[in-house]
Amino acid sequence: MFDEIPDMAAKRAEISPDATAFVEADTGRKWRFDEINLAANGVARGLGQAGLGEGDRLAILCLNCVEFFIILFACQKTGIVLCPLNWRQPAPELVDTLEPVGAKALIHDAAQALLATEVAQACAIPVLDIKTDVAGWIGAGTQAPAARVPAIRPWYLLFTSGTTGRPKAVIQTARMAWANAINISQATRMTSADTSVNFLPLFHTAGINLYTLPLFLLGGCSTVLPKFEPGQIFDLLKQGKVSQFFGVPAIYQSFSLLPDVGGIEWGAIGCGCGGAPLPEPLIRFFAGHGARVLNGMGMTETGPTVFLMDPENAEKKIGSVGRAQMLTEMRLDGVAEGKPGTGEIQLKGANVTPGYFQNEKATRDAFTDDGWLRTGDIGRRDEDGYIFVVDRIKDMYISGGENVYPAEVERVLNEHEDVLEAAVISMPDDKWGEVGAAFIIVRPGSVLDPTELRSWSRARLAAYKVPVRVTLVEDFPRTAAGKVRKPELKAMLP
Template identity: 40%
Template sequence: MRNAGLGSWPARRARMAPRREAFTFDGVSTTYEEVDRRTTKLARRLEELGVRHGDRVAYLGPNHPSFAETMFATHLLGAIFVPLNFRLTAAEIDYQLADCGARVLIHAPRFRSDHPSTVSLDDYEDRLAGGAEDPLDVPVAIEDSALILYTSGTTGRPKGAVLSHANLLWNTFNLMVGVDIAADEVALVSAPLFHVAALTQTLLPTFVKGGRSVITSRWDVTACLELIERERVTWMFGVSTMYADLAASPRWRTADLSSLRVLLCGGSAVPDAVIRTYQDRGLVFCQGYGLTETAPGATFLEAGDSVRKAGSAGVPVFLGDVRLADSGEIEVQGPNVTPGYWNDPVATANAFTGDGWFRTGDVGRLDDEGYLHVVDRVKDMYISGGENVYPAEVENAISDHPDVAEVAVVGVPDPRWGEVGRAFVRPRSGGSLDPAGLREFLLPRLAKYKIPVHVDVVAELPRTGSGKVLKPALRRLPLP
């Protein structure tokens, strides 16, 4: 094969274990042989739509086996896969489609777009049925771009983080070193696949080992517990909120969780009480630290240390290094680190130090054994339910309100979501602002998780001597 990238994985897996099950969705399973055949046929149909090496193919929809098939088919052609966050508004999605210059958009029926070349998942099987089955052999180098994953931008515009096939391969290797993944693994994939962690920390490593991924279209606590019992799930990834929801379920104490070997958690800090809840049930609860730009694993806390070092993000992954700048900012280097941002050389240059280390924007400390503890963020970004929220983007949207003169947004603690937004808004002279009305104004402009839960109408904002808003002072203010 001249394809050294992810597009070759279905064929490589099919020749090793053709009849082993790869995906299960709504009780229906697909073997590796079938995934290989379906991926090839889809790639031929994408080729008919004009997709060529280096083009972008976007996907918009909830978790489904077609997500993985579209990704592999895109990579068979040497094209770049762009998974979109279906929680975003139409305006946000349109911006990302235009920015990446997607040749084709494959989307779930409930999503509409003016993109000139779209394929609805309603027509997916019909399209697939007509695809040719003769294998493709498009040259794809391991250094070629594989994914563009959009992250909210600190300047109010999202940036497309590029991940190469090599980034994804080495991240898979690092994860498999940190977790003893077996060929009989059954992974529960219920976190959204448009996020890097569900895709690269769960589905791809399971695929490489020839295990089975049980894919769910959405997060549902009751369904999750039922699937763990029925499918004998062995491992899963989730953010802190998901694990808190599971532990709060009335079925938590009686659910049969005996098949679970390891639970992975990332995306935000995990409260100690949540970790203890799982450890008290005898479950292995492993945390890690990373970013979209690191594919995402930068550090990992292995099973053997999961109790002794609970609350730590672990040590650097096997093929990767982490250091702290003089300011305490965490910096990462390794073959899993992004080459940069799509069509944004300025952001790319700013993201790296002079000697090539990626600046994470997070502050950490290393204990006397070299374990990383993430303690703060250099940037103002906060994480709500595992979703990154950048205040600048929210502030831009709020500023569009005709009665808003000035606004500052910060993240504040929340018992369910970890953090939520709190907006301090100064109205225009003579104007008046209703917090509920402002949130209503934001609904078509921002994804729901970005809309501040708390809105304070204030006469002025605290400032430094140079005129900058003192956000630390705002964070310290008690909630009314």
């Protein structure tokens, strides 16, 4: 892709200045594209006056708000690198996350003031308040010539969830953002006429990029909620204010349990899902209400969109994440190009990160010698070219010499009428080396006998795949993206 691209906020304001870019859910305030650009110009100037310049890292700790995106665009204009922090984490964890990247200041909202102060004091950096410092800068915004920005210059950093150790800072660039916008818009048929809702946390790639930033680049509008409020989101869907929706499986599960789920015109909404596979029963449930929920797959390292199922085959190819989208190349390690087979999914393209910030070893380990990103996911390509994610390489275990993929077992368990959600991990076994342990969330109003579930599973799975232990739980420990924290499940084993 290009070496330089236009300043995103300025270019969008030039094309559609009077169109609405954002709506604040709590206040109803509407922000036009020209207002966003003016505000970003003001913040860019204010950050400079505060002593920040190109290459400096700026941490931010806040709930979802329009000001976050204004600050994000201001950082693009100036070359300052934004570092969104997870407000769910305690101060010591945030300090541990932030110290390696060397932030120069920390911006916070009112809800995170105490936490931000504690983190900033530990890191010996100043704090800036969104509603005072930043608001003043926004109000002083003026027109400025549209700049061009280096396409692969670090724009913001997203920290991995830390499920496999200390979080790494994944570099995000303007080129990645445009590649993601192209990948997701051609897959969903998204246009400037579309509307979406921003509620996933902004310290996660889905909060920024699914679908808020791509929709901004296309000239569409997003309603911004401070955080996930099922009732508020459901009302927006019922009122027809959302034409493109993205959620993780847990969100679709919560919707499916609502008595008025049929009151939404699902057929008029483009529904995407990621973070984990959407179980087949849920796909069929929403299909019965007119929705074709499209499974997809991506990573923080890929901006994130790589795969998304096409609507025409969503029910025919249940379990598939579709094909690699326009600006992403994909190969299966050890499988001939275009041929059916199973191997690690490896990726290359404009949407792939240049690496991890100030971490050469992690960057080197993440790529093959010929420059392909190792995903750590095992994929299967069928005879029609559709990709099915089999499981994470690290989650696979060997029982009595046989490979077992927990995701396969979970798919079967999720088909049981009394199971709302299943998660499977391995546990040591003296005879077989490793065996499966299943954690089950029971569907509300149902009663589930673990022994009966194991018997039911034996008719559908090879004996070595049937979990030896079944534990009923209220919920799973999850990441901000809704993924199950399997290391924490292992810690729950006796």
